[in-house]
Amino acid sequence: MKFCSDCGTPVDLRIPAGDSLPRHVCPACGSIHYQNPKLVVGALAEWEGRVLLCRRAIEPRHGYWTLPAGFMENQESTADAAARETLEEACARIEVGEMFTLYDIPHISQVHIVYRARLLDLDFRPGEESLEVGLFDEADIPWEQLAFRSIEFTLRRYYEDRRQGSYRFHTGRISPPLGL
Amino acid sequence: MKFCSDCGTPVDLRIPAGDSLPRHVCPACGSIHYQNPKLVVGALAEWEGRVLLCRRAIEPRHGYWTLPAGFMENQESTADAAARETLEEACARIEVGEMFTLYDIPHISQVHIVYRARLLDLDFRPGEESLEVGLFDEADIPWEQLAFRSIEFTLRRYYEDRRQGSYRFHTGRISPPLGL
Numbered sequence: 001m002k003f004c005s006d007c008g009t010p011v012d013l014r015i016p017a018g019d020s021l022p023r024h025v026c027p028a029c030g031s032i033h034y035q036n037p038k039l040v041v042g043a044l045a046e047w048e049g050r051v052l053l054c055r056r057a058i059e060p061r062h063g064y065w066t067l068p069a070g071f072m073e074n075q076e077s078t079a080d081a082a083a084r085e086t087l088e089e090a091c092a093r094i095e096v097g098e099m100f101t102l103y104d105i106p107h108i109s110q111v112h113i114v115y116r117a118r119l120l121d122l123d124f125r126p127g128e129e130s131l132e133v134g135l136f137d138e139a140d141i142p143w144e145q146l147a148f149r150s151i152e153f154t155l156r157r158y159y160e161d162r163r164q165g166s167y168r169f170h171t172g173r174i175s176p177p178l179g180l
Numbered sequence: 181m182k183f184c185s186d187c188g189t190p191v192d193l194r195i196p197a198g199d200s201l202p203r204h205v206c207p208a209c210g211s212i213h214y215q216n217p218k219l220v221v222g223a224l225a226e227w228e229g230r231v232l233l234c235r236r237a238i239e240p241r242h243g244y245w246t247l248p249a250g251f252m253e254n255q256e257s258t259a260d261a262a263a264r265e266t267l268e269e270a271c272a273r274i275e276v277g278e279m280f281t282l283y284d285i286p287h288i289s290q291v292h293i294v295y296r297a298r299l300l301d302l303d304f305r306p307g308e309e310s311l312e313v314g315l316f317d318e319a320d321i322p323w324e325q326l327a328f329r330s331i332e333f334t335l336r337r338y339y340e341d342r343r344q345g346s347y348r349f350h351t352g353r354i355s356p357p358l359g360l
Contacts, residue, residue, distance in 0.1 A: 077284035104257035
């Protein structure tokens with residue numbers, strides 16, 4: 001951020017009175033512009049034991065596979081976001097179930113949430129952000145071609161819980177990959 | 181948002197190509213400025229069966245009681261945020277436990293998360309944003325003087341679970357109060 005989004009004046013980076021972190025502060029109108037983590041929400045949608053995956057048509061991770069997921073919008077709930085992203089990326093309608101995983105990824109200031117969901121019909125196809133969309137058995141999951149670790153970890157917890165016969169809510173923290 | 185925070189030009193409100201919602205778009209540099217929900221994270225910290233509450237010294241809800249909680253910062257995890265807010269508002273050190281509640285509040289574009297936690301010692305006092313801080317037995321919780329519904333609902337789930345003998349993760353959606 002270089003300019004005040006309220007009045008267009010160049011902003012300063014300084015610690016406001018009573019605060020403890022540097023913020024973008026406008027010297028003209030006094031606005032303090034906070035920057036906060038973003039929520040990414042998706043769905044693990046099942047159809048007769050298979051899971052809906054999308055192959056990404058956009059960066060980052062173009063060509064890699066993911067659960068349908070994306071940035072949560074204002075004025076929606078996390079469950080709304082899971083259903084909307086599934087509709088946008090896979091043109092698929094789901095019934096959203098329980099929240100299944102929540103991963104903190106502090107080095108990129110994101111929190112990723114995935115819901116379990118039930119695919120309502122087989123009328124799906126790639127949305128604008130997907131190259132292809134498909135239903136996968138566990139043996140066919142492209143583990144080496146998954147786009148994001150939060151997606152890999154969610155799928156691993158899903159198959160572990162499925163083998164145990166009950167699903168529970170999982171949380172975790174994802175650190176930068178080695179070498180970064 | 182009225183001005184581009186990257187170049188200071190007045191922004192337009194329009195739907196970018198490939199998008200479905202109006203965004204603030206800069207006609208000069210092309211930046212698209214997304215606005216997303218914010219996470220508010222707090223802690224329900226226990227000491228010998230009592231719960232740590234803070235009376236707010238700031239708006240909104242000045243003078244009302246809350247669990248220590250606040251906006252999550254970039255580069256931290258949700259658990260980090262719970263511990264930091266407890267330190268800032270109650271000058272109290274905690275050991276953060278399991279995530280306990282997550283409430284969607286779409287009409288204000290917020291998601292509220294509360295962790296269970298263990299207060300590490302009795303060396304607490306009001307931080308700058310609190311008028312007073314105290315430990316409360318269930319019978320003494322100021323139910324009519326709580327600042328936010330996510331806090332009330334979290335405390336109710338806590339005492340229900342405690343009576344049942346086990347704590348589980350709870351989610352919910354909070355709608356506007358009647359009359360709004």
